[in-house]
Amino acid sequence: MFQLRLSVVLTLTLSSVILALRNGAPPDACGHLTPRHPDTTANLHYPPYQILPAAGQGRIRVILGSPQGLAYQGFIINARSTDTGEYVGEFTNLPANVKAIECTPGLKNGVTHTDTSEKHNIEFDWEAPDDYEGMIIFNSTFAQDYSTYWVGVESPRITVVRRNIVVMTTPTPPPTERPTTPPYYEAPVAPENNEALARKRAIYTGCGTTKSCFGAPSDCVDSQDCKAVVAVSVQGERYIFELQGEGGKYVAVGLSEDAKMGDDSVVECVENSGKISIHHSWNTGRKNDRLPPQSGMLNLEHSSFEDNRIYCKFTRERRTVIKGHEFDIENKPYHLLIAMGKDLKPNGVGYHNLREASAAPRRLSDVAKIAAADDVLIRVHGALMIASWIGTASVGILMARYYKQTWLRSSLCGKDQWFAWHRFFMILTWAMTIAGFVVIFVEIGTWSSATIHASLGVVTTALAFIQPFMAALRPHPGTPRRPLFNWAHWFVGNAAHICAIVAMFFAVRLTKAKIPEWVDYVLAAYVVFHVVMHIVLSFAGCASDRQDSQRINAFPMKDLQRGSMGHPDARRDAPLAAMRKLIFAIYFIVITVFVAALVVIVVLAPIEDSWVKFTNNF
Structure with a gap:
């Protein structure tokens, strides 16, 4: 009889463990995010895993992974409002080894694993509610194995304005000890300032992961406070450039073979009376000359001028011939030149107030954070x-x-x-x-x-x-x-x-x-x-x-x-x-x-x- 009771207890205990680890977290774990693993505690050191969101129209592509390439066996994640703490949105396009859970009945607003196989860079989508306006944050728990897990790993804060989504910034490194209970989120002090900051820092989203970024002054991309910055991404055969500059009348990016002015193809984003225009020019020695428009070479997709900040987004053809020089940005490496200035000439730009050149030539099809040249x-x-x-x-x-x-x-x-x-x-x-x-x-x-x-x-x-x-x-x-x-x-x-x-x-x-x-x-x-x-x-x-x-x-x-x-x-x-x-x-x-x-x-x-x-x- 004693042996029968013992075997029943062991069976129930093992079932609980299996439920907690093998089949994923139950819906009631959404609030505390803590695995039901007896005789274990959460790891309080810096987590080796991260939540990487990439904004789209009305949705976010969420990637769960490790910068060091470490695998994990289990996880749970949900999205909450930083104002109220309520669950927001639903998860879609789930891969085979994960499942949705209903943190709120009737809504698939949580995701967890379905088995304990080793996982790397799981991806799925989060969709914002219609007409939702506010700031959200993803909270997750990563279980490396049964006894090693991190609770309350945060994503960057994300601003949602009627399905227009902007990822604010990189997450703040957590302290060695958590002073509060999960989920770990804080309401912003001034939402209106955060929204403006989110728009300012939107260009940095995906730097080093989905697009190449280079800015001035040097080492400003990580801190997201560049006076001038360029981001280049590739979508199929389209090379998409984003330019942003603060405090000037123009911001420009150049492609150079030697990191010095001379024989460079330059694209300028120019502000004049609040209107943004895009121009192509050529550096001859230290002289810059504006070129007549070439059909199809540049295509301005979006531009804005806000808080004395110029922004423009344009596409450029992969291969162009300018002044007898062929520029093949798909196959040939180039130095990036970025400049910002306050003076405009009648048919061009004036002398730059800020300039930086990349340290080494790179192919723009290779994603990286580009370092500045040594001065x-x-x-x-x-x-x-x-x-x-x-x-x-x-x-x-x-x-x-x-x-x-x-x-x-x-x-x-x-x-x-x-x-x-x-x-x-x-x-x-x-x-x-x-x-x-x-x-x-x-x-x-x-x-x-x-x-x-x-x-x-x-x-x-x-x-x-x-x-x-x-x-x-x-x-x-x-x-x-x-x-x-x-x-x-x-x-x-x-x-x-x-x-x-x-x-x-x-x-x-x-x-x-x-x-x-x-x-x-x-x-x-x-x-x-x-x-x-x-x-x-x-x-x-x-x-x-x-x-x-x-x-x-x-x-x-x-x-x-x-x-x-x-x-x-x-x-x-x-x-x-x-x-x-x-x-x-x-x-x-x-x-x-x-x-x-x-x-x-x-x-x-x-x-x-x-x-x-x-x-x-x-």
Whole structure:
């Protein structure tokens, strides 16, 4: 009798387990989503599974899978309103190994498994009710096996407006411990703001899974906050492009063979008085020319302008011939160029305010999140020019102008201190300038004078290059040509310094530099400080002259006439030497701070994004 009762109990227990795992979850599990597995608890770590929704007209294609390719044996899923928590919609087009359950009697608003076979990427559809408006979220439980399961795995939030569906964003990673009971959903704070955000982020839906995405600034696709972004998907033989840009008058995407401007096919989405138009253009070098419309090449399917945000969706033929160049986007890899600008020309677009190029060429038929090209050489160029012309050149010029009669009681390598250090700093300036010029030439790959910055950079490099050769050929003191050399050496050096500083102001406006506009104030502060120090030292020189019968703080074009070196005062510093040394110490420290700050800004550009990432990680 005892054995009979024991076998009955075991049979009932096993039946319960089988019911819970083999045949799927019962309808009463919709509310708590928790498997009836005795002696087990839900896994509280980050789930290796995810719910991937793809929006369509009035329905959503739901994919249940694992980014790591892990299999699962069982699951249950339903959709709820984030406002009320009520079940919403019904599931259709179910595969053979799953079944619908009625979380609400008469409605197929839940889905679960029918067997314990290993499953990968199960797909089915969810249909929205007619005239439903609101935000929903899918909640699911994944059972890897009998004892390992995750409860309350959430999908991205989804906005439904009368069967028009927009997936908002990627799901927020869950904490290691859940503070509430399932299902895990939260009502939005401001639904109207979420709807606007959903429309803004709709272009990112499917990035890396169903379409290729690329945006600017770099690494913005994952955070869904690009200033300009392009998404490319393939549907049969149709190549569908989506373009979106914020804060400009146009957003454009180009196909390039070398990630640089020149021989590129460009499509522009342009806003003018609230109306959106699409145009095709061609990059010749750094010049962009609009092309006449070609029948069938581009087909604008949808466009909008909302909250100063341009959006357009268009299709492009797989093969086109433009300016004698064939573009085969199906079989040939291309670099993507994306740009956004605020200026329009009468028959084209103006200079871009933001530009990014992809790191490597890719076939657009291959789905991926496309990475931006590395701009390390641009940053190295900027750091070298800042260090040379704000740093070493400024110090070297100051020493030659005001410190010829300071530190006279000691020498360096047999030379006066001022001359030895002047030569040291100016050689450093020369070397870093030439290195910076070579680096940017390698990055661009061609000679360029398309911008004021580039033109001034070329002039600066040329003037800096000839300076040491002029110094090597200088006439001896007292010869007739020595004054001419002094004036020429002074003029070329100061002209190079001025051109370099002005070029830096124009560099702030270059989109490639990614330097914030407020850096203009930092550069202006340097200029003011530099000029003030020169004025102070000039007055100090005049005061020193009045205290000494001999002019000791010589003007840079004058030669020092010391007289007999045997005189006891010949190696004595000029009056006010202590003050000049103090001023130099202050000048050197402040210049070092300017250089360090500007180099950090250039190397970490865009500095705002780097600061946000740093504070978040900290």
